[in-house]
Amino acid sequence: MPAYLIAQVKITDDAWVADYAACTHEIAAKHGGRYLLRSANIETIEGAAPDTTLIALIEFPSADAARAFAEDAEYAPLAQARQAGSEGHFWVIDDTDVAGSIPYLPKG
Template identity: 65%
Template sequence: MTVYLIADVKVTDDAWIPEYATKVHDIVAKHGGKYLSRSGNIETIEGEGLDTTLIALIQFPSREALDAFASDPEYAPFGKARQEGSVSRFHVIDDTDLAGAIPYLPAAG
């Protein structure tokens, strides 16, 4: 089942960004993932705005693939640098419809 990693990041020290931005997508791809977006163009259209610098949306073919990426020793130094230079919130969602009413999405089980 497809899953999506939503990374909501507030950068506090941008020293980690150049290397992370150029190398982490290759580690994501190694695990079958692909970036759907990695953007700082964030506009709140309803509710209170986030104190966020960027949001990345990454698609993985399965939760196991996402977990393999997150625990990959090659990713570890990049993750550590990001954690030290930002306030990050990572969320995982799958591709289901909780209400089961959208015909092209699997119903949540």
């Protein structure tokens, strides 16, 4: 079942960004990940605007694959640099429908 890693990042020191941006997608791909977006173009339609610089969405073949990416030894120094130079949240979410009424999604 597909799973999606959602990253919300507020950059506080951009020294890490160039290396991270250049290398991370290849590490994600190693685990079957495919970036769907990595964007700073965030428009708030409802609710409070997030205090964030960018949001990334990466599709993985499973939640296990997403976790394997996050725990990859090659990714570890990039993650540490990101954590030192930003505030953020990473979530893994599957493609289920909690209400079970959308016919093309698995029931959650």
